[in-house]
């Protein structure tokens with residue numbers, strides 16, 4: 001996992017605070033529209049599909065698949081060597097950027113559509129970042 | 140916009156290009172603007188509309204001594220200038236102004252008077268949900284969709300490398316290109332890896348420079364010294380400021396919306412197009428451009444380029460100045476794509492496409508975040 005003290009950490013806003021409250025409890029929270037049932041990310045207090053303000057916070061399963069990535073080769077103070085910057089597809093539909101942890105950072109180890117599961121990296125009292133790791137044989 | 144109602148009568152790049160350590164960013168705007176005004180035989184008093192990105196129109200207008208009745212500071216990345224052309228056409232047709240100056244100047248490499256890059260900050264959605272994962276600007280983000288594109292289309296790393304090879308051939312014909320020496324697919328694939336699967340020769344240059352355009356109504360266009368270049372159609376769109384939130388990774392929605400709108404306005408067919416500029420910040424952009432504009436079916440652009448259709452002597456010459464990969468890239472390259480389209484339509488490009496009558500300049504902004512398309516011609520339709 002990266003040396004998080006050397007990363008630009010998120011500053012929550014009123015509309016995203018629930019997400020960061022969730023990760024602090026090791027939960028990945030999404031939002032779902034009460035009207036059209038659309039599940040979406042990143043957080044906002046209305047549905048981007050139908051504009052309804054009636055939305056609910058839901059807990060994601062944490063299951064995802066690897067959608068795409070690069071392996072950044074340029075030196076970054078928070079990382080020991082080349083590292084993957086990935087976009088994953090959550091089981092619920094939305095995609096999010098992340099790093100893939102507990103895996104070699106190589107094209108051989110990182111295969112598109114491989115199953116992943118969420119894990120969490122605590123930075124400080126306020127911020128815990130969601131990461132993903134290979135789901136292995138569990139699925 | 141109303142097709143054929145507007146023409147470009149002034150066009151120029153900065154006097155120098157590449158490494159310009161003795162010139163500030165605002166002066167790069169002015170240098171390009173002065174060259175474009177000379178090209179059009181105009182003075183600042185003849186200009187009453189100003190559009191720019193990188194600097195604000197207030198700064199550019201005052202620096203040049205222009206009193207505008209219309210300004211446009213649309214700044215959505217490197218395709219902003221395509222969008223300025225579209226907005227300027229509408230403004231002139233509506234009578235808001237009569238002569239629009241569009242400027243770009245960027246001390247992208249020397250960073251003289253360039254100011255700070257204005258990201259969204261750590262509380263923006265990008266700052267919260269992309270920033271913490273080690274992103275380091277476009278090389279590490281604009282490139283992310285491509286492995287998905289490869290898997291969905293069967294496109295290979297050789298196809299990607301070949302884009303850089305073909306564009307270097309074009310650059311070899313251009314005395315102003317930054318890199319002109321020929322390269323091979325092996326050279327590209329053996330060059331330094333920047334962000335797998337992208338090598339340094341598949342990433343754009345980082346240079347200093349600028350460019351400017353002057354637009355007036357087509358009715359007035361013949362009163363100016365240069366051969367008019369008419370605007371047949373334009374398009375624009377935006378998608379997401381976060382690359383991770385693009386709808387699909389094997390296609391750009393903004394490209395499609397912008398391209399479709401431009402073709403619709405111009406009323407032309409793909410077979411009518413003689414010359415095409417596709418903003419190539421990275422070597423995969425021409426694949427998206429060719430496919431999302433409808434020149435190739437999904438997944439066929441890699442072979443289309445490999446079969447030399449876009450190369451010297453090919454049926455659809457693409458990025459004939461050498462592109463962002465070999466010509467220059469100061470950060471907001473769209474202006475240089477437009478300049479090359481204008482040169483081709485005037486018949487004065489270093490790598491002139493013989494008898495070319497219709498050219499398209501297609502731009503991207505941010506990382507697939509925005510798009511602008513301009514269809515130009517040297518003919519009055």
Ligand SMILES: [Zn+2]
Nearest residue numbers: 033036047050
């Ligand atoms: Zn809804």
